[in-house]
Amino acid sequence: MYHHGGRGLPGRCCRTQWAPRYGRAWAGLEIPLPAACAPDAAMIIPVRCFTCGKIVGNKWEAYLGLLQAEYTEGDALDALGLKRYCCRRMLLAHVDLIEKLLNYAPLEK
Structure with a gap:
């Protein structure tokens, strides 16, 4: 999943799909x-x-x-x-x- 800069696939980019689900720790980083x-x-x-x-x-x-x-x-x-x-x-x-x-x-x- 790559960031599309708001173009192309709405609701499918990394920021819109992962951020609401996992917040800032979605990559497992602390x-x-x-x-x-x-x-x-x-x-x-x-x-x-x-x-x-x-x-x-x-x-x-x-x-x-x-x-x-x-x-x-x-x-x-x-x-x-x-x-x-x-x-x-x-x-x-x-x-x-x-x-x-x-x-x-x-x-x-």
Whole structure:
């Protein structure tokens, strides 16, 4: 789905079809807090499943808690209600890159 600039297919472009359904987080992105606001540098987990759009961002801490309580990965995902494999992969395949990204300062102009 590409943006058509208001021409061509009304109601079929990316802005009119996806934005009302998913809002600003339709791509599963979450804006990180600056380091001064978040001294613990929390995880940046995608808000929604990339494939089906189910909210998965609020399940990350519960998932980690279940893993620490000796649940297997599959049992923890079942307990959280993640049945579809597209949603399950969002938690299983997540890699925490925020610690590496915080090492680089933005360029100053």
